[in-house]
Amino acid sequence: GENVEQHPSTLSVQEGDSAVIKCTYSDSASNYFPWYKQELGKRPQLIIDIRSNVGEKKDQRIAVTLNKTAKHFSLHITETQPEDSAVYFCAASSNSGYALNFGKGTSLLVTP
Amino acid sequence: NAGVTQTPKFRILKIGQSMTLQCTQDMNHNYMYWYRQDPGMGLKLIYYSVGAGITDKGEVPNGYNVSRSTTEDFPLRLELAAPSQTSVYFCASSYGTNSNQPQQFGDGTRLSIL
Numbered sequence: 001g002e003n004v005e006q007h008p009s010t011l012s013v014q015e016g017d018s019a020v021i022k023c024t025y026s027d028s029a030s031n032y033f034p035w036y037k038q039e040l041g042k043r044p045q046l047i048i049d050i051r052s053n054v055g056e057k058k059d060q061r062i063a064v065t066l067n068k069t070a071k072h073f074s075l076h077i078t079e080t081q082p083e084d085s086a087v088y089f090c091a092a093s094s095n096s097g098y099a100l101n102f103g104k105g106t107s108l109l110v111t112p
Numbered sequence: 113n114a115g116v117t118q119t120p121k122f123r124i125l126k127i128g129q130s131m132t133l134q135c136t137q138d139m140n141h142n143y144m145y146w147y148r149q150d151p152g153m154g155l156k157l158i159y160y161s162v163g164a165g166i167t168d169k170g171e172v173p174n175g176y177n178v179s180r181s182t183t184e185d186f187p188l189r190l191e192l193a194a195p196s197q198t199s200v201y202f203c204a205s206s207y208g209t210n211s212n213q214p215q216q217f218g219d220g221t222r223l224s225i226l
């Protein structure tokens with residue numbers, strides 16, 4: 001499938017700081033970019049998504065930005081809290097039209 | 113709505129055994145997916161289905177089979193279990209005409225092959 005690269009693989013921040021996770025994609029036809037949060041032993045859950053006709057989307061402390069020209073998108077978490085600790089996955093719609101291509105995940109640790 | 117329900121939650125198999133992982137959804141979603149997640153790795157697509165009677169291979173289909181006889185159910189079959197199939201398996205579903213819709217995941221099946 002098409003590649004989705006995600007960085008960093010691990011991220012440690014102090015409570016109250018901001019966290020940024022970045023993803024790049026290779027398929028110029030990709031037009032849907034969701035972010036999932038997976039707590040230990042749990043299912044991935046959608047936290048925010050963005051479509052290619054929008055450059056930025058916010059939902060309380062979470063925001064996603066998209067740069068179609070550069071083919072990258074980022075997740076921004078402000079005022080981090082210990083309960084934000086989890087693995088975050090980015091994804092991009094694929095040229096097959098039927099599946100998502102996932103990044104390998106970022107393990108975020110928020111320390112009190 | 114229960115969402116996406118997977119059974120069993122845990123299973124230990126011996127090498128060479130067979131089993132079926134069950135997945136059902138009650139949201140009338142037309143798209144359904146099976147992923148595997150190895151430790152520290154992302155989600156790899158095994159098979160997907162765009163509707164009843166239609167299935168197709170994903171990135172890692174070898175050693176697995178699927179069927180989709182109804183909109184609600186999408187079972188995954190392992191015919192000859194191998195240690196390399198030890199993983200967490202997630203079923204997901206979405207509604208739409210393409211991949212540009214959110215996928216909702218089940219709780220997963222943790223499978224160990226010994």
